[in-house]
Amino acid sequence: DAMVIQNPRYQVTQFGKPVTLSCSQTLNHNVMYWYQQKSSQAPKLLFHYYDKDFNNEADTPDNFQSRRPNTSFCFLDIRSPGLGDAAMYLCATSRDPPTVQPQHFGDGTRLSIL
Amino acid sequence: AQKVTQAQTEISVVEKEDVTLDCVYETRDTTYYLFWYKQPPSGELVFLIRRNSFDEQNEISGRYSWNFQKSTSSFNFTITASQVVDSAVYFCALSEVGANNLFFGTGTRLTVIP
Secondary structure (H helix, E strand, C coil): CCCEEEECCEEEECCCCCEEEEEEECCCCCEEEEEEECCCCCCEEEEEEECCEEEECCCCCCCEEEECCCCCEEEEEECCCCHHHCEEEEEEEECCCCCCCCCEECCCEEEEEC | CCEEECCCCEEEEECCCCEEECCEEECCCCCEEEEEEEECCCCCCEEEEEEECCCCCCEEECCEEEEEEHHHCEEEEEECCCCHHHCEEEEEEEEECCCCCCEECCCEEEEEEC
């Protein structure tokens, strides 16, 4: 089945230690998103790629970076995680145009900071 | 400004009861899309429905139905004969043509008691 796969499901890192979360898709969608979702809150968009074009939300901290080496893969890098970055991170994809097509989400990666 | 309000934070029903989840939205655009997503305890967001602003027809899909009323800016979701597997957090979301992302409501946690 075509899908969005996030690895790992659970990630534990130390305060200040860089961490990378990965997302892959077999849907061949040209738009990929990263969301942060804290407990009992709605998902919050961090950034998205429209093909190779990177679009950062204005309030996304500089600590968060992303890479999309090809259509299928997208990575979220947190350069120096703080305690406030503990959250579920959701990857999603959609076809063009992004605000019209439904987004397909992965299972998420739950990040804990020690 | 865009806004999605889900006033019901948590709802509990007994199995086989019907339940309606409310969603009220605000937008200045005349063209927009509304979505419902389900987030079960496992974490992934599952797309349920998309409705565009020009289509006010109600929709039924099995036990699920949606009532879209532009006059009251509402897009309510009803589950008929609820089942334990319906227990999840349900998010209503809005996207505007030309914007980059979905605006999520804060979600309604539905618990179906056996």
